Amino acid sequence: MDGLAPLFQRIDVKPNGSILLGNFVNADGFAKKQVRVVTHAHLDHLGGLQKSHSYQGMILMTPETFVYASNLYNFKATKSKVKNMRYGNPIKIWSEKITFLKADHILGSVQVLVENEKGLRVLYSGDFKNPGWGTEIVEDVDILIVDATYGCPHMIRDYKDRQEEILVDVVERAMKYSEKVVIFSYYGKSEEVILILRRWGFDQPVIMERRHYNTLKELERLGYNFGEILPSDHPDTKRLDEGIFLVHLNRLNRRKEQLRKDTSNIILSGWFFEPYRRVAENAWEVGFSDHADFEDTIFYIIQNKPGLVITDASRSGKCAEALARYLKFRYGIKAVARPSQLSMLL
Ligand SMILES: [Zn+2]
Incomplete structure (x- = not known):
């Protein structure tokens, strides 16, 4: 997408699944950032966690995610590195404010909102279902990075x-x-x-x-x-x-x-x-699924009123592309799948 290259330096989805959320914060994969957020304890969101523990300054997660990561996935942590966060209790890292919001997925799951000193609001959904009641809606988000597990239009659960x-x-x-x-x-x-x-x-x-x-x-x-x-x-x-x-x-x-x-x-x-x-x-x-189906994913996106949507193609390539296309041509919402499938092949 034209003109977005400078933005992708700071806010992007990388091929290793890491979600860049600003100058200092990333989520769900290793990145050379000060702070790593873990949205929830599923393996495809825990990639490089031990490496993050060694090289990143701080790791933020809910107490539930910590219990899962340390018991089921052998995450070894020093207490000083991991900060247990609760919903709605923001933390400020230099110029960026990080807030955890409720996501209905597994116990302890969160969405992450990062706001910078210029007022830019970047929301990463993490995995979620039941938008509007189980999963909180934020509204007036500048950039929304959204999970696209069921981003293909036929993926609907009527029941x-x-x-x-x-x-x-x-x-x-x-x-x-x-x-x-x-x-x-x-x-x-x-x-x-x-x-x-x-x-x-x-x-x-x-x-x-x-x-x-x-x-x-x-x-x-x-x-x-x-x-x-x-x-x-x-x-x-x-x-x-x-x-x-x-x-x-x-x-x-x-x-x-x-x-x-x-x-x-x-x-x-x-x-x-x-x-x-x-x-x-x-x-x-x-x-039985813990993810929003296609209809609920669209509902979640529209309710958040984003200026730009980045669909997560690192975890669901084809459906992330389909979702971005649908948002653009059906709703006129600016949307792009990242990383592009071409860069995944390189
Ligand atoms: Zn998950």
């Missing part, structure tokens, strides 16, 4: 407002088949699922691998309540005749684990755009 109820319904059905239910899911989504099921009155014990269990116990110290949870190596789990077993979805995808014959199985998938389908007599796939 998204009933996602929670549909999950509960499928768990009920699965329990009629067997009182032991295995749920295959990613970290982050698993915790959301436990909290949903507890809210809907499911009080069965939830069993998970030891380090996942340790993570949840630490999250409980921050005020979350997951009810009865057990680590899978606990002797009591052998004697259970009912329970919800959480298994990381990668174990199924990488064929380290198969659907279990003696239980019912539920697979939570963000890339399946139907409410659910029965894939075997004892197995269901549920279209």
Whole structure:
């Protein structure tokens, strides 16, 4: 895009996934900046974190993100380097003010707003869903850098407002088949699922691998309540005749684990755009996502009233291009996908 080259020196998305937010601040990847923000603890946002810890002056994250990063992803930190931030409590680094805003994604997720002394407002969405209620709208943003996971126009979940109820319904059905239910899911989504099921009155014990269990116990110290949870190596789990077993979805995808014959199985998938389908007599796939679909991504962008939109092509190339094109030609919003696909190939 013409005339934007000088801007991209300071505000941009780099091929390593790092989001440049100003002169001193970046997020979700390593960059030679004073401050690194971690918007949430998913692997594609934790890249180069240990390197950032060595070379960048300060790392900002929520306490939840710190619990996940240190327990599940072996992030080793010295206390002086990491600053725990809360929503809406800004911090000033020289001329730039950094504010964390609520993002509905996994526990502890944030959007980041960086404002400089000239009044320029740069917002990075991080990963999010439910814009306007779960995910805060900022309005009058000069530059919005937005996640484009479901930035392709066909990526719509018509049932998204009933996602929670549909999950509960499928768990009920699965329990009629067997009182032991295995749920295959990613970290982050698993915790959301436990909290949903507890809210809907499911009080069965939830069993998970030891380090996942340790993570949840630490999250409980921050005020979350997951009810009865057990680590899978606990002797009591052998004697259970009912329970919800959480298994990381990668174990199924990488064929380290198969659907279990003696239980019912539920697979939570963000890339399946139907409410659910029965894939075997004892197995269901549920279209359950922690990202905004295409419609909600557009809604979020329009509500923020940005002067320029940069769609994140480092994490979702084709859909970032499609989203930028749609914003330009359908709404007349200035938009560009970064990094350009050409520079990704170089
Ligand atoms: Zn994420």
